[in-house]
Amino acid sequence: MGLDNLIGGTIWDEYSQKVTDLMNNPRNMGEITEEQAEAMGAKLIVADFGAESCGDAVRLYWAVDPKTDVIKESKFKSFGCGTAIASSDTMAELCKGKTVDEAVKITNIDVEHAMRDNPDTPAVPPQKMHCSVMAYDVIKKAAAQYKGVDMESFEEDIIVCECARVSLSTLREVIRLNDLTTVEQITDYTKAGAFCKSCIRPGGHEEKDIYLVDLLEEYQKEKLAQATSSDIEFAKMTIVQKLKTVEKIIDENIRQMLIMDGGDMEVLDIKENGEHIDIYIRYLGACSGCASSSTGTLFAIENILKEKLDQNIRVLPI
Numbered sequence: 089m090g091l092d093n094l095i096g097g098t099i100w101d102e103y104s105q106k107v108t109d110l111m112n113n114p115r116n117m118g119e120i121t122e123e124q125a126e127a128m129g130a131k132l133i134v135a136d137f138g139a140e141s142c143g144d145a146v147r148l149y150w151a152v153d154p155k156t157d158v159i160k161e162s163k164f165k166s167f168g169c170g171t172a173i174a175s176s177d178t179m180a181e182l183c184k185g186k187t188v189d190e191a192v193k194i195t196n197i198d199v200e201h202a203m204r205d206n207p208d209t210p211a212v213p214p215q216k217m218h219c220s221v222m223a224y225d226v227i228k229k230a231a232a233q234y235k236g237v238d239m240e241s242f243e244e245d246i247i248v249c250e251c252a253r254v255s256l257s258t259l260r261e262v263i264r265l266n267d268l269t270t271v272e273q274i275t276d277y278t279k280a281g282a283f284c285k286s287c288i289r290p291g292g293h294e295e296k297d298i299y300l301v302d303l304l305e306e307y308q309k310e311k312l313a314q315a316t317s318s319d320i321e322f323a324k325m326t327i328v329q330k331l332k333t334v335e336k337i338i339d340e341n342i343r344q345m346l347i348m349d350g351g352d353m354e355v356l357d358i359k360e361n362g363e364h365i366d367i368y369i370r371y372l373g374a375c376s377g378c379a380s381s382s383t384g385t386l387f388a389i390e391n392i393l394k395e396k397l398d399q400n401i402r403v404l405p406i
Contacts, residue, residue: 249281
């Protein structure tokens with residue numbers, strides 16, 4: 089085992105007691121043979137996975153009951169640092185007694201938390217979180233072999249932060265909902281960027297397709313585009329801008345009222361007709377047969393759009 093970032097104090101200061109114990113006395117290190125699996129009435133699965141960023145590798149053995157998909161025994165062999173041994177041992181322990189589908193849901197965060205001495209203190213220093221990621225990935229590899237599918241089929245989204253397993257869609261949603269402007273805020277909300285920090289910006293130990301700074305820049309450009317379009321007079325907008333703007337006003341001021349009565353509406357087209365801007369709509373659900381759809385409801389929709397956007401708007405139901 090090599091020295092793991094000795095910076096002041098002793099090398100062990102940033103490791104939990106559980107991790108140091110498992111480095112020296114792993115409980116599940118070893119292998120399962122075909123004969124042993126057969127004696128348990130189980131199918132043997134052997135999966136290998138390596139981390140390019142550090143050169144570590146792990147081999148996972150499962151004995152799976154083919155009738156129930158339950159993992160009856162789980163062992164590992166690790167080729168790498170002591171942290172990889174501790175993470176792999178914990179991962180193998182967490183797999184026992186679970187079905188393959190349940191095991192796939194074990195994340196690297198689950199592995200790291202299981203190695204903590206107390207819930208609030210990380211088990212390993214940030215730069216060693218990739219070891220628990222490797223444990224997570226080898227589980228997917230084993231499950232893919234057992235099910236006869238590609239391991240990528242277990243990923244439903246692009247993962248930006250491998251350490252905290254935070255997806256691209258989650259990050260975009262959190263940034264927008266909370267109007268985040270700094271990496272530190274993203275980390276506070278999601279834990280992304282809290283560990284090895286490779287996902288923050290280019291230059292880390294692992295190259296990424298997209299970084300947290302890219303998502304912040306993307307969000308700022310969207311805000312600028314929205315602010316710019318809102319400054320344009322409605323009559324001078326492009327047809328696409330007009331449609332988006334009308335839909336926004338309808339969503340914020342009209343649609344919920346219609347839905348409460350069992351109806352809805354959709355915008356079909358917007359055309360300039362002399363001094364008028366004609367908005368063609370179609371009623372949906374209960375609104376399509378309602379008597380007020382051509383009187384009270386229509387006037388209410390038109391008045392809101394006139395007040396919010398342009399006095400020359402006419403709303404024409406089709």
